[in-house]
Amino acid sequence: MKIVLLFLICLVSLSHSSRKHRRSHRYNENWDHHVKHHHRRTGAMPVPVVLWHGMGDCCCNPMSMGSMIRLLEEQIPGIHVHSLKLGENIASDTERGFFANMNEMVALACKHIKEDPNLAQGYNAMGFSQGGQFLRAVAQRCPDPPMKNLISVGGQQQGVFGMPYCPGDTFVCNSIRKLLDLGAYTSYVQDKVVQAQYWHDPYAEEEYKKKSIFLADINNEREINATYKQNLLKLKNFVLVLFKRDSMVVPKESAWFGFYKPGDEDTILQMNETRLYSEDRIGIKKLNESGRLHFLAVDGDHLQVPRAVYIDIFNKFFK
Numbered sequence: 001m002k003i004v005l006l007f008l009i010c011l012v013s014l015s016h017s018s019r020k021h022r023r024s025h026r027y028n029e030n031w032d033h034h035v036k037h038h039h040r041r042t043g044a045m046p047v048p049v050v051l052w053h054g055m056g057d058c059c060c061n062p063m064s065m066g067s068m069i070r071l072l073e074e075q076i077p078g079i080h081v082h083s084l085k086l087g088e089n090i091a092s093d094t095e096r097g098f099f100a101n102m103n104e105m106v107a108l109a110c111k112h113i114k115e116d117p118n119l120a121q122g123y124n125a126m127g128f129s130q131g132g133q134f135l136r137a138v139a140q141r142c143p144d145p146p147m148k149n150l151i152s153v154g155g156q157q158q159g160v161f162g163m164p165y166c167p168g169d170t171f172v173c174n175s176i177r178k179l180l181d182l183g184a185y186t187s188y189v190q191d192k193v194v195q196a197q198y199w200h201d202p203y204a205e206e207e208y209k210k211k212s213i214f215l216a217d218i219n220n221e222r223e224i225n226a227t228y229k230q231n232l233l234k235l236k237n238f239v240l241v242l243f244k245r246d247s248m249v250v251p252k253e254s255a256w257f258g259f260y261k262p263g264d265e266d267t268i269l270q271m272n273e274t275r276l277y278s279e280d281r282i283g284i285k286k287l288n289e290s291g292r293l294h295f296l297a298v299d300g301d302h303l304q305v306p307r308a309v310y311i312d313i314f315n316k317f318f319k
Contacts, residue, residue, distance in 0.1 A: 045078060046076045046077075046078055046079040046080075046318070046319070047079075047122065047123060047124050047148060047318065048079060048080035048081065048082065048118050048119055048123045048124070049072055049079060049080075049081050049082070049123060049124045049125065049126060049318060050081075050082045050083075050084065050113060050119065050123050050124070050125045050126075050135070050147075051065055051068060051069070051081065051082070051083040051084065051125075051126055051127075051128070051131075052084050052109070052125070052126075052127040052128065052131030052132075052134050052135050053065050053083070053084075053097070053128055053131055054097070054127075054128040054129030054130055054131050054154075054303065055097045055098065055129055055130050055194070055195070056094065056097060056098075057094070057097065057128070057129075058085075058087075058090045058093040058094045058097075059083045059084060059085035059086075059090075059093050060083060060085060060090065060093075061090065065083045068083075068126075068310075069081045069083060071307070071310060071311075072314065072318075075311055075314050075315075076314060076318060076319060079318075080118040080119075082112070082113070082116055082118070082119060082123070084109050084112060084113075085112075086100075086105050086108055086109065086112075096194075097130070097194060098172055098176060098193070098194055098195070099192055099193060099194065100192075100194055101191050101192070101197075101213075102134065102137075102194055102197045102198075102213075102214045103213060103214060103217075105134070106134060106137045106138055106141060106142075107141075109134070109135075109138055110138055110141065110142035113138065113142065113145065114142070114144070114145065119145050120145050121145065122145050122146040122147070122148050123145060123146075123147060123148065124147070124148050124149045124150075124151075124317065124318050125138070125139070125147050125149070125150045125151065126150075126151040126153065127150070127151070127152055127153065127155055128153045128154065128303060129153070129154050129155065129156070129248070129249075129302065129303060130155065130156060130194070130195075130198065131153075131155070132151075132152030132153060132154065132155020132156070132157065132255075133152070133155045133156055133157055133198060133215070133218070135147075135150060135152070136150065136152065136155070136157070136218065136232070137214070137218045139231060139232055139234075139235060140218055140227075140228040140229075140231045140232050140282070141218075141228070141231070143231045143234060146234060147234075147235060148235070148236050149235065149236050149237045149238075149239070149317040149318070150235055150237070150238050150239065151239045151241065151313060151317065152238070152239065152240050152241060152255070153241045153303065153305065154241055154242070154243055154246065154248075154249060154255055154302055154303055155240070155241075155254075155255055156198050156249055156254045156255070157240070157254055157255065157256075157257045158200060158215075158219070158253075158254040158257055158258065158259035158274070158276070159198040159199060159200030159208075159212075159215045159254060159259070160195070160198060160199060160200065160249060160250050160251075160254060161199070161200055161201055161202060161250060161251070161260060161265065162250035176193055176195055179192075179193050179196065180193070180195065180196055180199060184196045184199040184201065185199075185201075185204070185207050185208065185211040185212065187211075190211060190212070190213045191213070197212065197213055197214035197215060198212075198214060198215040199212070199215075200212070200215060200254075200259065202259070202260035202261065202262050202263060202264065202265055203263060203265075205262045205263075208221070209221040209222055210222070218282070219276055219281065219282060220276075220281040220282050221281075224281055228282060229280075229281070229282050229283040230283075232282055232283045232284075232287070233283045233286060233287065235287065235292065236292065237292050237293075237294060237317055238284075238287055238292060238293050238294070239294045239296060239313065239317060240255055240256050240257070240293070240294065240295050240296070241255065241296045241297075241298060241305070242255035242256050242295070242296070242297050242298070243255070243297075243298050243300055243301060243302050243303070243304065244297055244298065244299045244300070245299065245300060245301050246301060246302045247301050247302060248301075248302035249302060251268055253268050253270065256270075256271055256295055257271040257274065257276060257277065257284060258270045258271050258273075258274070259274060271284070271288075272285075272288075296309070296313075
């Protein structure tokens, strides 16, 4: 029954996602005019791309990641696309977007990437929603093969505080909400619930720093892991996509490394006002100052990306 339920969640949420992808929304057409196009040499194989899907999605359904693969293949002929599959089938791959230890999942993703011979010379990466911070963890922890350009589409780079929307009003989503209410930072919930592992409570900053097993680690909230910082700085470009009317990511500014002021959820600190940036704990300040950190705002709800925006991203960073 659980497998059937998860399969249906995947299909329903992916159908919703595919409709979002087809909608036309305004976006900041003037973003990053100084970004150089990285044209490949004539006759050279295009740099392959790794995809990591979001919550409620799965690797291979033709209505979501499948449509993204087709768009990449259409725009960049001959490209190899690796859509990460971390479960044995669609149901388990979907389930692991809700219930898993993300440190284990990132390690598994690194293993899959390492074992794909098409990625041996390096690859570009695009993460959707929570896949954005998961791929950042891959960049920080697994530098071989090298990740060249990273695109985070609505990622929760500073975490979330609140879960107003989950794909479908389902048993799975309601169970997650109850577990988060019971205690996001308890060892059981941290080990089992994916969303708890990037739960960032501005009223419990010290508890978050001490007990978050995933986000606090990749954001160097405790001690600074110099290797994480060095590896992230190897990126040629790091692109952050924010949705202006995001009803899923709370606060939406997390997509751009912004977050609530500690102890005050009425005040949003922009990226350059945060401790993460001012102390340059993971390297985003240096990336920004060197012109390699890019910000794109899309006038839509979560993951409502017009086709033209994706094509623009491909042209700037994948060619």
